[in-house]
Amino acid sequence: MGKPKVLVTRPLFPAARAILEKQFDVEYWTRPERIPRAELLARVADKDALVVLLTEKVDEELLAAAPKLRVASTVSVGFDNINVPACTRCKVVATNTPGVLDDTTADLAWALLMAIARRIVEGDAWVRTGNWPGWDIDQLLGGDVYGKTLGLIGFGRIGRAMALRSRGFQMRVLYQNRTRVSPEIERELGAEFVDLDQLIRESDFISLHVPLSAETRHLLSKDAFSKMKPTAYLVNTARGPVVDEAALAEALEQKKLAGAALDVYEQEPKVHPALLSRRDVILVPHIGSATIDTRSKMAVMAANNAVALFDGRRPPNALNPEVLGS
Ligand code: DGY
Numbered sequence: 001m002g003k004p005k006v007l008v009t010r011p012l013f014p015a016a017r018a019i020l021e022k023q024f025d026v027e028y029w030t031r032p033e034r035i036p037r038a039e040l041l042a043r044v045a046d047k048d049a050l051v052v053l054l055t056e057k058v059d060e061e062l063l064a065a066a067p068k069l070r071v072a073s074t075v076s077v078g079f080d081n082i083n084v085p086a087c088t089r090c091k092v093v094a095t096n097t098p099g100v101l102d103d104t105t106a107d108l109a110w111a112l113l114m115a116i117a118r119r120i121v122e123g124d125a126w127v128r129t130g131n132w133p134g135w136d137i138d139q140l141l142g143g144d145v146y147g148k149t150l151g152l153i154g155f156g157r158i159g160r161a162m163a164l165r166s167r168g169f170q171m172r173v174l175y176q177n178r179t180r181v182s183p184e185i186e187r188e189l190g191a192e193f194v195d196l197d198q199l200i201r202e203s204d205f206i207s208l209h210v211p212l213s214a215e216t217r218h219l220l221s222k223d224a225f226s227k228m229k230p231t232a233y234l235v236n237t238a239r240g241p242v243v244d245e246a247a248l249a250e251a252l253e254q255k256k257l258a259g260a261a262l263d264v265y266e267q268e269p270k271v272h273p274a275l276l277s278r279r280d281v282i283l284v285p286h287i288g289s290a291t292i293d294t295r296s297k298m299a300v301m302a303a304n305n306a307v308a309l310f311d312g313r314r315p316p317n318a319l320n321p322e323v324l325g326s
Contacts, residue, residue: 004048004310009035009056012075016299023307024049041065049306051075055268058082063090071309075302077101077289078239079319080212088320095305095317099157100297101289106161108288109207109237112261116233117205118142121282143204143231143258145169151203153219154210154238155181155191162207163189174199200227205235212239220244225251233259237288240265249274252281263288 006024011017020026027043029035034055035043044050044066052058054076063069063086073095074082087094115121119140126132126140146169152159155177163173173191180186180193196219200206206228210216220234221244228234234257236243245266251257252275259280265271268286275281289295301317308315314324 005046006049006051006306007040007043007047008051009040009053010075012051012299012303013296015296016303019300019303019307020051023310044069049073049310051302051306052081054078054081056081058087058094060086063087063092066092071095071306071315073302073306073315075298078211080239082319084319088323091323093309093315093321093323094319095302095315096319097298097301097305098317100301101294102157102161104291104294105158105237105288106165108263108284108290109158109162109209109235110165112235112237112263112282112284113205113207113233114145116235116259116261116280116282117145122279143233145171145205147171148204149174149202151175151199151206152191153196153199153206153208156209158237159207159209160185160189160191162209163191174203196224197227200224201229203232204229205233207235208238208242210238210242212241217241218244218247220248222247222251225256228257230255231258233257233261235261237263240268245272245275248272249278252278 003023003025005027006020007027008020009029011028011030040056041062044062046068047066048068049071050069051073054074058072058081060083069092071093072082072087075097077096077098079094079096082094084094119142123140149172150166152162152173152175155175159175166173167190173189174194175191176194176196176199186193219242225247248260249272252260261282263284264286271283275283289298305315305317318324
């Protein structure tokens with residue numbers, strides 16, 4: 001009997017390829033553009049496994065086109081690209097890559113927080129024009145970070161990694177989460193559990209760390225922005241649709257908040273046009289986990305998730321373990 005077949009929608013990294021190639025007959029999508037949907041549907045037809053990026057949807061349509069599929073592995077911690085209940089119905093194990101990107105993503109969120117408060121991107125652009133006239137008393141005045149209040153919406157691994165970073169800046173930390181964490185963790189991180197309203201009203205920096213779901217879509221919209229301090233900043237490294245971009249642009253225009261630093265967008269790769277020209281906004285291209293080490297680890301994890309089932313093991317990061325039985 002031949003090896004099981006896997007489709008991988010990017011060539012990933014050598015260490016991940018080695019794991020996949022030992023177990024599978026591997027087909028990679030190697031062209032520079034993203035795999036077109038029709039191509040994905042056609043190529044998955046005879047595959048036993050699928051390794052995708054967060055840009056490819058594993059939905060009812062794909063599952064119907066892939067009758068042999070047993071595992072769908074996304075190289076991301078967020079799995080809003082995967083319809084997990086549909087996978088469960090089709091007895092396909094869905095997997096993701098939790099854990100390995102927490103600190104890297106928190107580093108980026110922290111970098112954005114510092115950069116928007118201290119107007120780093122504006123300053124860089126100014127110096128490059130050659131028109132900077134030299135030091136002056138009122139140039140590019142930003143907001144202080146140390147000693148301020150950090151509001152973390154979502155207090156899972158990445159939210160907590162942010163709390164840890166804030167300790168060096170003597171910040172007060174407020175958090176909101178579906179469930180309150182233990183008193184020990186609150187004490188260790190100096191974090192205070194508050195409701196969303198209080199967090200929005202009292203924070204100088206709001207950083208988002210929630211997954212995208214029906215409950216979190218447009219969690220920050222017109223109403224939330226109207227409650228923010230006019231001196232406060234928003235950082236989003238979670239998922240774009242958690243923020244209503246049009247409402248954000250309008251709120252910035254009305255000076256309801258001081259600035260926003262975004263890594264993720266509602267309709268990637270598009271960005272709301274009203275945000276593009278604003279100097280009080282920093283825009284980076286979804287690079288939260290984009291370091292060599294972390295992306296390699298994510299790819300290896302996704303590869304291991306895919307091969308496990310065919311090795312007679314349980315995929316370590318199954319999102320629907322009920323498919324595997326006990
Ligand atoms: C994820 O993994 O969900 C990030 O958005 C990309 O690394």
